Amino acid sequence: MLIFDNVSRIYPDGTQAVKDVSVQLKQGEFCVLLGPSGAGKSTLMNMVNGLVEPTSGKIVLDGELLTKKNLQMIQRSISMIHQQLYLVPRLSVLHNVLTGILPLAGFWQCMVKSFPVKDQQRACELLSEVGLIEKHLMRRASELSGGQQQRVAIARAFMASPKVVLADEPVASLDPAMSRSVLNSLKEAAQTNGATVLCTLHQMDYALEFADRIIALRDGEVFFDGPPSDMDADLQRRLYEIEHENLETQHTPTVKPVKKPTQPHLVDIKEAVA
Amino acid sequence: MNTDTQINKRRDWREWQTYQAITPKTILFLLVAFVLLSWSGHNTEMDRAAVETSKAVLSAVGIGDSNVLNGVSKFGSQAFPIQFSARTELSRLEGVDLQHLPWFSYVEEGVSREYYVDTDSWTETKAEYLVEPVGYLKKVLWMMWETIEMGFWGTVISMMISLPLGILAARNYSPHPIVYQMARGLLSFHRSMPELIVALFLVLIYGFGPIAGVLALATHTSGVLGKFFADEIENAPKGPQMALSSAGANPLKVLRYAVFPHVLPAWIAYIQYIFERNIRTATVLGIVGAGGIGMELKGRWDLFDYSHVATILLIIFITVVVLEFFSQKLRNKTL
């Protein structure tokens, strides 16, 4: 269970990217994060794996409060699929996937690039789950197509058996058919591994199709939180509506959230930490 | 501020400031540069070099006389024919089986001249000489091989020094800013010491021979390689490194998987260049007694044996050309 409790983030230049976000993600939930560009989606995600520090508020994963001290421990149960993938171009597909277990693998094993057969087979299993074939295994990552690289990044993310997978626009640059199939792979991999997924998308129709739950941000605040069926056309239009007069200062929200986040029963944060 | 607003105000294009190639500033700059260059050129006798060289060219086509050309022809007349054979007095050799001489060698009668200090006179005695037709060539080739080996070990030791130092001198992987500064400082220090001078000192410490040469090469080039390694590590793309470290991998593992694969081709090319350079440098290190073919060159030069010197120069030249050829081939393969 991943809990955001009143999380805010103000960048040094004064930009308030995330504002008082309180959300709880259930184990195994496939949760899509929506919102216009600059709404704070990437910032929210980067706070979970420590790339960005919250200015205020708490993030709790399975009863563990995220702090600087236990950051490295918590990072091991969180995987991220970055918007730009960040595969190592000159490394083989197999080894790119194996880099997912670097934090857990023995030091000298890593240095001489000798991974146990068990781990290598796990990598193969994940790669075939996301639809790659044997002949891709020893190719350099840079020699694959964009969609194939996306699948390698997904396989890498699941390699360490994470509790939470963060995916920042995993289908940003793919054609519709490929997008659908990559999202399918992601969802199936999450289901077989029992991982919670927090995934940002820019395409409303994919969100409606794949999400168990949609969280929409606007100007850093939660604008909508609920099942896809509650996301009606009017809400969709307002979420992406541009305030023409305020383009320059888009961080002072003029559109008030129509629907307060529907959070049926928030667990008491102190209880959860204990 | 004032000009800013003027430019921002969208002036009519006819009034826009266009590009001017020659301004008073350029003319002043050229004038100053000319004065400085003239002064420095005179300091280094560049004017005399021009005069002497033109005189030599004129004299070559039969006009006038030139010291330079005389020098060239003096060396040329003594350098040829190039010395390939070795001629040794038989009585100075031990265990030569006259029945089974080495391939193609033969015994020759000759006179041996010896100088006696007491009487200040030369005595001439008849002696037998063993002549090996390519004996000297073989000796020079062997010394060239030794020189190549010196370059090789200089490069290997240099790599062993510069790899750890390079990692410590990479800002983003150095364990501490102080360590970073120290590693950078040490690398600069290594870089700033020319091989010949280091070799001079090392010959004092280790005595004549290749040890001094190899260590001198290693010291200087580890400074060059280490800085290159460090800069390459610093400039490697940050994304993959961030992806691995934010998953909880420690810095050394990140270095191994997100940095090394990226920098390896450049490193290999650079190490290859250093190896080539080390061999070229090793040929002259012998001049200060630090081993290799340069020792023989210096010895022969001091004895005015220009025909031997010519053999040595020829072998060095051929080696450098062959080296260039192979490393070009290798480069084409790795890139």
Ligand SMILES: Nc1ncnc2c1ncn2[C@@H]1O[C@H](COP(=O)(O)OP(=O)(O)OP(=O)(O)O)[C@@H](O)[C@H]1O
């Ligand atoms: N390092 C930073 N320093 C200052 N401001 C930042 C920084 N990173 C992001 N921001 C600002 O924070 C706000 C939210 O950025 P964020 O990247 O989270 O948006 P996003 O929702 O992911 O947008 P997109 O859909 O375009 O990826 C933006 O206004 C952005 O300019």
Ligand SMILES: [Mg+2]
């Ligand atoms: Mg983003």
